[in-house]
Amino acid sequence: MIPNLFDYQRAASLDEALALVGSPGTKVIAGGMSLLPLMKLRLANPERLVDIGRLAELKGVRELPDGRLAIGALTTYSELAVSPARHYGLLGDALPDIGDVQVRNRGTVGGAVAHCDPASDLPAVLLALDAEIVARSKRGENVYAADGFFTGAFSTALAEDELITEIRLPGPRDDAGSAYASLAQRASGYSIVGVAAIVIKEGGSAITKAGIALTGVGDAPYRAKAVEAALIGNEGTPESIAEAATHASDGVTVNGDIHADSEYRTAMAVAYTRRAIAAALGRLG
């Protein structure tokens, strides 16, 4: 399978890339793990590819002075897995099961966020963590909250002329526990249901903050705010976790396909939400 003809331009600098992003018929390529298969199937037929893969300023993971973690958009899954990001329990859970080693060696964090596959694991992790998505354009810098960024299947709040440059995670904290639990489709490995959970106990024995996000279930990854609300003030008994998890797909039109109809997916959303919360609490000790 051979893509349609296109022109190719390798950006030598971020400014050069930003001058091209958003012009008609132009697509940005980084690792190409999502875009190239679509182009080979001729489901995507860009007239021009702008290759940002060599932009050193978009690579690497660094700790910010305030303790937050800044992940360059071109950081691959493999690089992320050996970076300080692996110490976030939910990322440590999710990363080894994304794609396969060849995909993790090429696929980038920024690419996954911009592509927004409805079954992608990373967006759920970023939603639960309250991550920030930093974008640049010729107009300047724009910082998006993860909550609200993922607007639909393969659709985000990113403007046409914007390029994701960095993902920022809140600093790690001792009073937080997190986990990622997913039910993968056996052949493809894609998540039928994936749940990212973070629970925080500030001082006492009760949960004071919670971030719960699901992928694979709806049109786009989403925050399960009814689950979060039910967890606040909760001591985390098995019964109370199970009750909170029943709200996993409240207000969401649940997907159905040949792998999992909507009734089964709804049930699995509840089950894996319960497991992710229990695992997150278990890590809190």
Place this chain on the structure above:
Amino acid sequence: MAEHMTEHIALVVNGTPREGDVEPRRMLVQFLREDLELTGTHVGCDTSQCGACTVTIDGMAIKSCTMLAVQADGANVKTIEGMQAADGSLHALQEGFWAKHGLQCGFCTPGMIMAASDLLARNADPTDDEIRHAIEGNICRCTGYHNIVLAIREAASLVRAGASAPTPTSITA
């Protein structure tokens, strides 16, 4: 369509500098197989699922059916042809696949070996679970994977016992 230019690329393949002029849409696997005539790298599914086209770039396994040749400009590529030593002696992984009968038809073998070389570079003593996880992106329709796991485990023990990591063979097409 004359307005579409070709791109000049220069890369190192199995230790030898190689160059070519390619359409931007040319995949790395086509460049390796058709332009450089290194046909040991196979095309199985051509949809980045089967892993038969796996080669390494700077030691990292990638699927060459899902990487543009222009993206590999300047890269250090190794294919199955580069695994044996200059004197023709087999790499530990090739020895392992031979000794443990890690193949039947052999179609997936080059990709399996290149994926396994990525694993052994990161993990000198992998468990069976780690081996199976590392070849998750490679499909074999013959063996049921059991002997492939044994072969990679055998290779790991050969390397630990001091099998020398061979220098890449020079290939001149």
